[in-house]
Amino acid sequence: MLDLAGELHAWIAEGREFAVATVLAVAGSAPRGPGAALAVDRAGTVIGSVSGGCVEGAVYDLCRTALDTGAAVVERFGYSDEDAFAVGLTCGGTIDLLITPVTAGAPARTALAAALAAAAGGEPAALARVARGPAGLLGRGLLVRPDGTVEGGLGGHPELDRTAAAEACALLEAGRTGTVELSADGSHCPGGLTLLVESNVPPPRMIVFGAVDFAAALARAGKFLGYHVTVCDARPVFATPARFPDADEVVVDWPHRYLRRTGTDARTVLCVLTHDAKFDVPLLTEALRRPAAFIGAMGSRRTHEDRDRRLRAEGLTDAELARLHSPIGLDLGARTPEETALSIVAEIVATRRGGTGVPLTGSTTPIHHEPGDRPRPAVA
Structure with a gap:
């Protein structure tokens, strides 16, 4: 429900009464996860979504009923094998919803x-x-x-x-x-x-090191995914807000020094696009020893091998080096900065969600699954 906070807070301030349906749990292939919400006010205005369209009509009716009765209810929707047009999730999953009336006396x-x-x-x-x-x-x-x-x-x-x-x-x-x-x-x-x-x-942080054209495209992609994006580079002529209008902040500093003084946590994404040893090695030595959800570095395989040797010389262990995604990105055959940014964020999402990165066509891996689920081989 908090994904609709801006709109619903305004409804509260206006004195509107409404009912909100919130995803409680999902199983199988369901398009939206716990916390996603749809709300309906007394006038019938609708905001949000709980299923990408599969059951929205029925949920609308449940919200109107909750407004009339003043009672909260839990409902389950699933796939209907007998009637393809019946109310249900045609993608084959199930979804449990909590419908809560938010009236004056609720x-x-x-x-x-x-x-x-x-x-x-x-x-x-x-x-x-x-x-x-x-x-x-x-x-x-x-x-x-x-x-x-x-x-x-x-x-x-x-x-x-x-x-x-x-x-x-x-x-x-x-x-x-x-x-x-x-x-x-x-x-x-x-x-x-x-x-x-x-x-x-x-929002989680994405810190992009290296004020290059690939960084500009990656900043746009990071913002699209909901990250707070920082671009950092030691060269003031390149690290300017004008060159990175999609970044939330642009920092002029040596990358490893900035990383030491800024905060990271288990949701932070660190993308090293400098592929220059004088920047990369001290930066990655610092990065691989602090909390982060994803640490990736750009460069050729030869650059990666040289970087690996230098990092080992700095005392990094096999376990620490295993956290590094290098060369960064999934193999999409990317050429342009935009394509490269797409390959990088695709790997970030796959790492976060436990995806395999393989085409869904011909694969038996569940479309929606939890990190750690083992992929099943494609049907021959």
Whole structure:
């Protein structure tokens, strides 16, 4: 739901009543993941999507009904083998949705309004809502901020709020959206109730080292994927905002020195496009010893082999060097800067999502799968 924070926060400020359907869980091939949302107001205005179009009509009706009844519900949609035109996901998966009315007297309105305000303002926060459990608790929520302060409540046992807040904080620290199983008294016994925890965190960082034409194309691609993009180069004549209009910031500094003074985390992407040993080696020595989701370096295979020798001479271990994607990018036969940027972000997405990079045609690998799933060989 927080993906619609800007629009829904405005609806709250205008006093609109609406119902929001949020993806709770998916199985198989479903187009949108947990946290994706669709909202409908009293006038019938629709924003968002939960399935890429497969079940939106039926979800619209469920939202209108929730507005009339004032009751939150959970619904499941799946594929219909008997009727290709029946309400269902024709891609073959299943999707569970939590439909929550946000009306003037709704118990969930306080927490949802606070969560939408925080997300719209770019503040980190986590919203925990009861997605499965006693009917009286369904849809109720609480907002948790990084300092541990809580707004709203789940309306059950006091220990439930405390445990829910602790679980939401843990997912917020990890920047994750997911579900948590609890018992109604707040313990972790399965079978009690399910919380949907949606985390709002700042966008992940992409730091591009090397103010070259490939970097300009990569900055555009990174912004398209939702990254906060920084371009860094030691040469002030090349590292200018005019040359990189799509970057959020352009830094003039030696790459390794900048990396030492800036923050990275488990979502950060580092792309080294300098392919010059005097920049690459000290930079990668620093990069490979700090948290990052992806570290890649541009260059020919000969450049990579020379770089590998130099990095080993700096004392990097096999485990540290195994984190390096070099030469960077998937084999797309790319030639132009734009094609090269596409090959790089394709590898970043594949690494993040556990993709194989092979064509889907002729492959039996699930289209939507979790990182670590083993690909199955293509049918001969």
